[in-house]
Amino acid sequence: MTKSALAPENVGTQFIASVSQFIACGVGTRFITSVCKNGTTVYFSDLGSIALILALGFALYTVVIAVLGAVRAQPQLVISAKRSLLVVTFFLLLASAALVVSFLTHDFGVNYVAQTSSRAMPWYFTTAAFYGGQQGSLLYWALILSLFSAIFVLTSRRTPVALVPYVIATLMGIETFFLIVLTSVSNPFVRSAVAPPDGAGLNPLLMDPGMLIHPPMLLMGYVSFSLPFAFVVAAMITGKLNNEWLRAIRRWTLAAWTIQTTGLILGAWWAYHVLGWGGYWSWDPVENAALLPWLTATAFLHSTMVQERRGMLKVWNLFLPIATFALSIFGTFEVRSGVISSVHSFAYSNIGAYFLTFLAIVIAFSSALFLFRLPKVRPDQEFDSILSREGIFLLNNLLLTGIAFATLWGTLFPLISAFMRGQTMTVGAPFYDNVMGPLLVVLILAMGIGPLLAWRRTSLTALWRNLSVPIVIAALCAVILPLLGVIDIAANIGFTVCAFTAVAMLYELWRGMRVRHAHGEAYAIALVMLFKRYRQRYGGYVVHLGLVLLVVGMIGSHYFQLQRDAVLNQGQDTQLAGYRLTYLGNIDTKEPDKETITAQLQIWHDGQLQGYIYPGRVIYRNYGNQPASLISITTFGATDLYIYLENWSGLSQADIHVFVNPLVPFVWYGALLMIIGGVFCWWPERRRVVLPHPQGRDKSGPYISRNKLPEYIESKA
Amino acid sequence: MQPALTVSIEKSVAARPRKRFPLSFLLAGIAILGAVLYLVYANTQANAVYYMTVPELKHCTTCTTQSVRVAGYVQAGSIKRDDRTQSISFVIEDSHQTLAVIYSGVVPDIFRAGVQVVVEGHYIGKGPFQAQTLLAKCPSKFQSASLK
Numbered sequence: 084m085t086k087s088a089l090a091p092e093n094v095g096t097q098f099i100a101s102v103s104q105f106i107a108c109g110v111g112t113r114f115i116t117s118v119c120k121n122g123t124t125v126y127f128s129d130l131g132s133i134a135l136i137l138a139l140g141f142a143l144y145t146v147v148i149a150v151l152g153a154v155r156a157q158p159q160l161v162i163s164a165k166r167s168l169l170v171v172t173f174f175l176l177l178a179s180a181a182l183v184v185s186f187l188t189h190d191f192g193v194n195y196v197a198q199t200s201s202r203a204m205p206w207y208f209t210t211a212a213f214y215g216g217q218q219g220s221l222l223y224w225a226l227i228l229s230l231f232s233a234i235f236v237l238t239s240r241r242t243p244v245a246l247v248p249y250v251i252a253t254l255m256g257i258e259t260f261f262l263i264v265l266t267s268v269s270n271p272f273v274r275s276a277v278a279p280p281d282g283a284g285l286n287p288l289l290m291d292p293g294m295l296i297h298p299p300m301l302l303m304g305y306v307s308f309s310l311p312f313a314f315v316v317a318a319m320i321t322g323k324l325n326n327e328w329l330r331a332i333r334r335w336t337l338a339a340w341t342i343q344t345t346g347l348i349l350g351a352w353w354a355y356h357v358l359g360w361g362g363y364w365s366w367d368p369v370e371n372a373a374l375l376p377w378l379t380a381t382a383f384l385h386s387t388m389v390q391e392r393r394g395m396l397k398v399w400n401l402f403l404p405i406a407t408f409a410l411s412i413f414g415t416f417e418v419r420s421g422v423i424s425s426v427h428s429f430a431y432s433n434i435g436a437y438f439l440t441f442l443a444i445v446i447a448f449s450s451a452l453f454l455f456r457l458p459k460v461r462p463d464q465e466f467d468s469i470l471s472r473e474g475i476f477l478l479n480n481l482l483l484t485g486i487a488f489a490t491l492w493g494t495l496f497p498l499i500s501a502f503m504r505g506q507t508m509t510v511g512a513p514f515y516d517n518v519m520g521p522l523l524v525v526l527i528l529a530m531g532i533g534p535l536l537a538w539r540r541t542s543l544t545a546l547w548r549n550l551s552v553p554i555v556i557a558a559l560c561a562v563i564l565p566l567l568g569v570i571d572i573a574a575n576i577g578f579t580v581c582a583f584t585a586v587a588m589l590y591e592l593w594r595g596m597r598v599r600h601a602h603g604e605a606y607a608i609a610l611v612m613l614f615k616r617y618r619q620r621y622g623g624y625v626v627h628l629g630l631v632l633l634v635v636g637m638i639g640s641h642y643f644q645l646q647r648d649a650v651l652n653q654g655q656d657t658q659l660a661g662y663r664l665t666y667l668g669n670i671d672t673k674e675p676d677k678e679t680i681t682a683q684l685q686i687w688h689d690g691q692l693q694g695y696i697y698p699g700r701v702i703y704r705n706y707g708n709q710p711a712s713l714i715s716i717t718t719f720g721a722t723d724l725y726i727y728l729e730n731w732s733g734l735s736q737a738d739i740h741v742f743v744n745p746l747v748p749f750v751w752y753g754a755l756l757m758i759i760g761g762v763f764c765w766w767p768e769r770r771r772v773v774l775p776h777p778q779g780r781d782k783s784g785p786y787i788s789r790n791k792l793p794e795y796i797e798s799k800a
Numbered sequence: 801m802q803p804a805l806t807v808s809i810e811k812s813v814a815a816r817p818r819k820r821f822p823l824s825f826l827l828a829g830i831a832i833l834g835a836v837l838y839l840v841y842a843n844t845q846a847n848a849v850y851y852m853t854v855p856e857l858k859h860c861t862t863c864t865t866q867s868v869r870v871a872g873y874v875q876a877g878s879i880k881r882d883d884r885t886q887s888i889s890f891v892i893e894d895s896h897q898t899l900a901v902i903y904s905g906v907v908p909d910i911f912r913a914g915v916q917v918v919v920e921g922h923y924i925g926k927g928p929f930q931a932q933t934l935l936a937k938c939p940s941k942f943q944s945a946s947l948k
Contacts, residue, residue, distance in 0.1 A: 360906055469824040481829060485836035492840055497851060507851040509869060511920070514847040518839045648886055729907060730881070738883075740906050 128193045128272040131181030135222075135270070138174035138229075139262035141167045145255040153248035161248045165236045168251055171258060172229040179226045182213055182271055192278035195219060195271045201284030203676040203704065208285060211295045215285055217434070218271035220302060225261040227306045228254065235310065235335075243327045249317035250310075257309050260441050269434050287703045287711035293353035301350060301373055304343030305411040308376055310335040311383070312408035312449075315401050319452040322459060324397055332404065333387050334765060336380055341761030343377045348754040359712040359727040361646060361742035363750065366515040371494045372414030375487055379407040382483035389473045392538055394463025399480070401456070405449045410487075412442045417494070468540035475533040482526045489518045516641070520573065524580050527634060530627050531584030534591050534620075552590050557583035574642040581631050581638075588624050588631075614763075622764035629756030632749050639721075639746025646742045653735040656687075660743040662724055663687040664696070669734045678702045679713070682728050682737040686717060693719070698728040698739060723747045849920060854894040863923045870920075870929065872899065876913040889928065892917060900928035908936040 145167045152160030182195075186209050191197040199212040199219070214223040232254040239247050265271070285294075314332040318324050350370065355363035364370060383403035389396045416438035466473060492499070493510045500508040535541075535549040560582040564575050592613070599609035614621045649657035651666035658664070665685040672679040681699030685692055699713035717724045723744040730738035850860070850868045857863060857870055872892030879890045887904035901919050911917065911934070919931035 358908075360908070466822050466825055469822070469828055474825070474828075477825065478828065478832065481832040481836075485832065489836065489840050492844075496844065496848070500848065508848040509851045510844060510847050511849065514843045517843045517847070521839060522836065650883060650886075727906070 126190060126192065126274070127181045127184045127188075128190065128274060131178045131185070132266075132270065132272040134174040134178040134181065135262060135266050135272070138171050138178065138225075139259065139266055141171045141174065142255045142259045142262055145171065146252045146259065149248040149252040149255070153245070153252075161251075164248060164251050165239075168229075168232055168236055168255060171255065172233040175222075175226045175229045178272075179213070179222060182219065182222060183210060185272075186210060186212055189282070190278070191280070191282050192274050193271075194273050194275050197275070197279050197282040199282070199285055201282040204284060204290075207295060208290055212285055214298055214302065215289065215294075216271075218265070218269045220298070221261060221265055221269055221434075222271050223299065224302055224306055225258060225265060227303050228258050228261065228309055231307060231310060232258070241327075242331050243323055243325070245321045245323055246314065246317040246328060246331075249320050250313040253313035253316045254309060257313075260437075264434060264437050268437065284703070287701065290703075290711070291353065291357050293349060293357065297346065297349035297353050300342060301346030304339060304346040304373070305376070305414065307335070307339035307342050308380065308404070308407045308411045311339065311380075311404035315404045316449065316452065319401060319449075319456040322456065324401075324460065326391060329387055329391055329400075333384070333391075336383055336387075336404070337761060337765040340377070340380045340384060341758060341765060343373070343380065344754070344761060345758055347373055347377060348751075348758070351754075352751065355747070356714055356716065357712065359714050359740075361644065361725055361727070361740075361744065362640070363747070366493070366512050368417060368494045371490050372410075372417050375410040375414065375490055375494075376407045378483050378487040378490070379403050379410060382480045382487075383407065385476050385479050385483075389476045393473055395466065395473060396477075396480075397460045397462060398457060401453060401460070405453070409442060409445055409449075410491075412438060412445060416442055470536065470543070470546070471540050472533065472536045472538045475529055475536055478529050479526065479533070482522055482529070486519060486522050486526075489522070490515070493518075520577075523634065524577060527580050527584050527631060530630070531580075531587035534624070535587065549591070549594075550587070553583050553587040556586045571642050574638055577638040578635065581635050585628060585631050588628060592621075592624065618766065618768055619764055622760050625760030625763060626757045627760075629753045629758075629760055632753030632756060634753075636746045636749030636751075636753060639749065640744050643745045644742060646740065648729070648738070648740050650736065650738045657739075657741065659741050661688060662741075662743065664726070664739075664741065666737055666739075669731055669737060670697075670699075671734065676704050680728070680731055681713065682731065682739065684726070684739075686724065688719065693717075696724070696726055698726040700728055700731070718748055721746050721748055854892065854897045854899045857899065857923055857929075858897065860923065864925060866922075867920060867932070868923060869918055870894075870899065870923075871916065871918045873916050874911070874913050879913060892919070901931050902928045903931040903934045905932075905934065907934065911936045 145164050148160050148167065149164035152158070152164055184190075185193050185196050186200055187206065189196070189200070189202055189209075195216060195218050196212075199215040200209045204212070212219070214220045232251070235242075235250065235254070239250075242250070311332050314328065314335065318328050318332075350373065351363040354365070380403075383400065386396045386400055386403065390400050416435055466477075468474065493514055496510050497507050500506060531553065532546075532550070535546060537545075557579050561575060561579040564578055569575050569578065592610075595613050596606055596609040599612060600606055604612065645660050647657065647659050649664075651657060651664075653666060653668050656663055656665040663686075665687065667683040667685065670681045670683060672681075679699055679701050681697040684696050684698075686694050686696055694717065696715045696717050697713070698715040700710040701713060702710045712727060715726045723742075725742040725744050727740045727742075728737060729740050850863070850866065852860065852868055852870055854870060854872050857868065860868065870892070872894040875891040875893050875898065879888060881888050885904065887902055888907060889900065889902045891898050891900050893899075903919065903921075915936050918935040919929060920933045920935075921929060921931040923929050
């Protein structure tokens with residue numbers, strides 16, 4: 084297909100022509116293509132190209148008509164915008180389907196398909212190659228954004244009417260940007276004149292089940308921050324920052340947060356299980372880029388509670404979603420433009436410039452709106468005491484944004500130093516460890532104290548009553564740990580603070596159960612009822628407990644990891660931390676597309692044979708010079724025995740690297756708890772209590788949201 | 801956009817006189833921000849590493865005492881493994897200048913001739929570069945590495 088045929092005025096006729104060609108010729112001839120009697124060939128990729136252009140047209144139309152509908156107060160126009168948004172979604176689904184079909188039918192005439200897949204790949208990796216390259220991942224981004232937008236439109240009945248058109252216009256504005264990139268510089272459907280017989284295939288490092296789920300999850304996380312941003316833009320334009328708005332934006336942020344958490348954890352899991360360096364997080368710029376929006380979104384989820392309960396921090400709550408969205412766009416820009424050197428190398432292209440421009444537009448546009456709205460936003464109430472729930476939330480926000488700032492600083496330091504001193508410098512993992520360590524400890528401490536503080540103010544005696552048990556247990560923990568071999572002071576402080584917070588939260592849960600038990604409920608039922616009644620609060624506790632567990636795992640692997648190298652001949656053994664490994668030999672398996680070499684080792688512990696372990700390498704036919712690792716991990720209690728095959732010779736010598744990683748399994752358990760807690764908080768709640776007053780606000784007392792009412796009544800009783 | 805600009809919920813509040821921001825909050829905020837800035841500043845001072853090209857390294861005068869990162873492409877045929885000392889040696893090339901490197905430790909999967917690597921360590925002005933870490937540019941999750 085030539086460029087001129089894609090000119091907008093030709094698109095309609097072209098589309099109709101190709102559709103009629105499909106119908107006329109039947110898709111049957113060679114499954115992918117249909118060759119007509121007159122000799123022209125139409126491919127699924129052509130259908131994809133056309134669908135993208137039509138989606139762009141409808142997205143532009145949606146933006147214009149939604150804004151017009153809002154300004155002229157004409158509901159019909161807004162309805163039209165909603166429908167045309169759904170049309171955008173339809174065309175993006177069509178384009179994505181066209182790309183998937185091109186992949187599954189091995190249409191190597193499409194450059195993108197030839198670059199990222201090969202005939203030897205199993206169907207699931209072939210499908211996953213959809214988002215395995217730049218063009219496809221952008222299409223995936225656009226698709227997910229349109230799907231989220233469609234979900235918003237279909238559930239918009241609960242959203243305040245005035246906000247809806249502006250949310251739609253913002254979402255489709257973002258969509259327009261992606262569609263412009265997709266139809267110009269980064270089109271996944273570009274064809275070459277001659278189709279190669281086979282594709283290049285996917286890098287073997289990416290041929291891992293993690294590849295099927297980690298990149299789409301992380302990209303989806305980035306995309307989902309568009310929704311809170313759209314809500315903020317709508318609120319700034321209309322001036323409607325009420326509690327309905329807050330509830331809607333909070334739910335979308337919770338969803339985005341949970342998705343991003345899952346994406347981050349899957350990335351860590353993938354690095355740990357595939358890359359073979361014994362760790363799961365290396366503070367690489369690409370990882371940091373994904374962490375930054377997560378940090379600001381976490382801060383936002385906390386500060387919204389202050390606005391919901393006390394009507395404060397309104398300006399701050401407008402700022403955080405903007406920052407979060409800007410950081411997700413920045414992340415994409417950073418990894419695509421190559422301005423910062425990372426161990427992840429990307430195919431650099433001029434699309435970095437597009438993203439920088441888009442980022443500049445986003446920042447300029449939202450700053451202007453922000454300054455316009457700022458003078459009109461006033462807090463309902465003032466801060467009373469620092470020893471209060473809102474005080475601790477403020478502390479939490481300062482810490483989280485502080486951590487985000489430090490991460491951004493470290494990531495951008497090569498640029499900053501080049502600019503300030505004319506010398507490029509970098510900071511590595513020690514910088515992040517030393518900065519984040521103390522901040523994380525204070526954050527965990529605040530997490531333990533926070534739930535024990537009341538809104539407005541708390542007396543010290545009341546606080547002490549709730550804190551004494553956790554403090555005593557934490558002190559015991561600090562004393563016992565050195566006896567168990569934890570001599571490092573920093574590790575001891577870390578574990579002690581984690582113990583304090585975990586006990587404080589469990590103690591708080593226990594007191595809740597005891598109160599209900601006193602009213603005649605069995606303990607188990609009391610626990611279930613607490614979770615059912617106060618979803619937000621107890622879901623939050625689950626997330627917090629998960630984070631504590633994750634931090635315990637982080638401390639364990641950071642301070643207590645042991646490793647050694649060993650070159651072993653058949654029958655020899657090596658020892659590390661009480662584990663003895665006896666090497667038996669190598670196993671060589673040849674398959675059509677790959678060759679697998681695995682070393683066979685016995686694990687002995689306490690004089691007992693614990694099992695066998697098989698670290699290995701896979702050599703793919705297409706990537707002969709890059710043998711992918713098969714890391715072998717065996718978990719004993721809370722300790723991972725992690726073995727990496729560095730080198731081998733023949734069938735009787737292996738060069739292995741052994742890591743003993745204590746407490747790493749806690750990282751995964753903790754992460755799982757965080758995700759469960761996030762989903763639990765997000766899960767739709769049936770509203771049972773209907774207040775006589777529609778706003779639920781009485782002049783003398785604090786505002787009580789509907790789902791907090793039973794809790795409030797109980798606290799008064 | 802005029803009709804939508806009603807700021808109904810704010811009206812009643814705006815009339816009330818603004819109280820001063822409590823001092824305790826101000827102090828706590830300053831303490832936290834100060835701590836963050838101090839941590840960032842001190843650790844930047846302590847951990848910043850020069851990132852140099854091979855030609856720049858040759859003219860570096862402070863690199864004997866300071867850790868430095870150097871990027872380059874691994875030269876074909878230069879990789880030698882020494883099983884006795886558990887180390888590997890290779891030559892990296894950048895802008896037609898070469899640098900010999902000695903490294904012992906975990907070698908990344910994708911390390912091979914032709915790949916771009918970043919080594920971090922000390923350089924005493926002559927002899928091979930003593931690398932403490934070796935990073936190979938890893939293929940992105942989003943792009944096949946065989947494309948150049």
